[in-house]
Amino acid sequence: MTDELAARITALMPRAKRDLAELVAIPSVADPRQYPPEKCREAAEWVAAAFTDAGLLDVRLELTPDGSHAVLGHRPAPPGAPTVLLYCHYDVQPPLDDAAWTSPPFTLTERDGRWYGRGTADCKGNIAMHLTALRALGDDLPVGIRFVAEGSEEQGTGGLEAYVATHPDQFRADALLICDTGNAAIGTGTATISLRGLANVTVTVDTLEGGIHSGMFGGPAPDALAALIQTLATLRDPKTGATRIDGLDCEGTWDGADYDEEQFRTDAAVLDGVRLTGTGTVADRLWARPAVTVLGIDCPPVVGSSASVPATARARVSLRIPPGTDPQDALRALTGHLTDAVPWGARITVETESSGAPFRAATTGPAYTTLDRAMTEVYGRPMAHLGQGGSIPLCNVFAETFPDAEIVLMGVEEPKCLIHAPNESVDPNEIEHMAHVEALFLRNYAARP
Incomplete structure (x- = not known):
């Protein structure tokens, strides 16, 4: 059965590339001082149409207090089954220096096995991952789904956070997959458990x-x-x-997986001879201080x-x-x-x-157990737990609103993606593998331990 699921996902990858190319072509920067807001609306409508086609119901645009539109949809849970929320965001960072891009920032370009373009990883690549997982499962979906795509995450203006506070029932779920992070390295399935x-x-x-x-x-x-x-x-x-x-x-210390210093230097493109700043391990400096x-x-x-x-x-x-x-x-x-x-x-x-506020996830519940099994099956090794230097305030809103729900941060990003920088890219294998992980999770979470 898993081999059949993997084969379906592989067969869907050309469509995932087309999806991502169409989304990347929309410059959905949620800053009206730089880009027309109509482009964010266009991206939101694209997302709504795509997830309707993927089988979700009542997919719609909802205006949030900061003026951005969140895309919401759902699929009811079978009797007695849990519900999983799938999160992503369709807005992107501005390209910054166009001249620093090797290829046009809003044109998906394949080069050396990677797909380049603003948002290919953060976070439109995760939109492609969600769509691929849902399409691969089709009607074989034993859990309920709630879906939300945020429209102003990169601006940090808090529209969705405020909307969740006044409409909690539209987001209520047993497990929340916040797909705006990624793996420690290509081929290493990872859950982010700490955010600064x-x-x-x-x-x-x-x-x-x-x-x-x-x-x-x-x-x-x-x-x-x-x-x-x-x-x-x-x-x-x-x-x-x-x-x-x-x-x-x-002077805090990190108690999870370490981050090799030479790997960090490579990932961060530190110039030869330039020393890293701070003391303690790289993980201490990144996630605990x-x-x-x-x-x-x-x-x-x-x-x-x-x-x-x-x-x-x-x-x-x-x-x-x-x-x-x-x-x-x-x-x-x-x-x-x-x-x-x-x-x-x-x-x-x-x-x-x-x-x-910073965030720390509880990792002992059934969602993490199910995800670990899915990561192990796809990547051939147990799931890694890492921190992330970025901030996602929505996680704290979800944690306060749904204290019994498990919150999981995952996605297609990895250090080579260069999110927020010129020449952002994604490894298509990570979209394929993480779509497989998500599909396995959705199929197996109903029988959670």
Whole structure:
């Protein structure tokens, strides 16, 4: 029976490629400042039509409080059978630098056995995975299905989180497959059991009423950009580069599978001779400790800059936080640290941009047991448990709303996918294998132990 299921999935892969090509061609960036919102609507309608064709009922678009549309659908459970929620999102990150792409970002391009294009992995590849699993099963579906495709996950504006809070019955399930993560490596079936939360701020430093000539006033005149740089530098240990924020525990340890340092260097494309920052294992630094990143700085550009002492400078700072850290505590600590660190009496303003709680899954229930068996059957080895540095606030909303449900994070992504970066890609074998895993899970979960 499993061989027949695998054969059906293999036969469906050309259709999966066509699906993904059509979806990638829609630039569904949920930021109206950059892309027309009609494209997100087009992607939502494509998803609704595809999952209707795959056998779901009442597939529709629902407006959420942030203005995005969630695609919802369902298939009733047979009497006494459990229900599984399938999650994905159809919005994508902007391409960033078009010139850095080897092939057009919104054209699926096959190269060296991988499929390239924005969203091929995050998260339209998971949409193709869901469709392939459902099509392979057809009417052989002994569980109920609830389906949701989010429309603004990459923007983090919280539309679906707010919608879930006011419409919980539309999402109620025994197991929730949040398919927006992936495997530790190609060929290693993985469940993500830990997500970092975040605390993002914008920091503005002011020192002068306006820019003044550096030849006439430079020296005693306080340079706002230099003050900002000095302030930001205090967020890291000067020797190791480890995150150091007053009031936060920055020495946690990871108790799951490790992440080989050389593999990390390869996955992250670290330049030869450049040392990794921080102390402890790579897994400690990624999944068990706070991690600060300066995402951007507003200041005079090199080209076109004048011989002036900068009067103001601004930075966007992101702090990722591990399970066990409250995001409001992290915001207070980060704000306090920056405020105390600014030199020369410069004026500093720290504004909260966004925050989200970390997440840790319970892994001892029947959904994890069933998924482990499916992963083992497809990949030939037990399922790995890893953390992820990214944040998915929806997981916390689901955990609070459905405390008895099991939440599983999985999907087609792996380190070579380069999600959010130029030249994002997916390995089609991972779509095929993870569709097989999902189909096995859906078929066997009804008989869960």
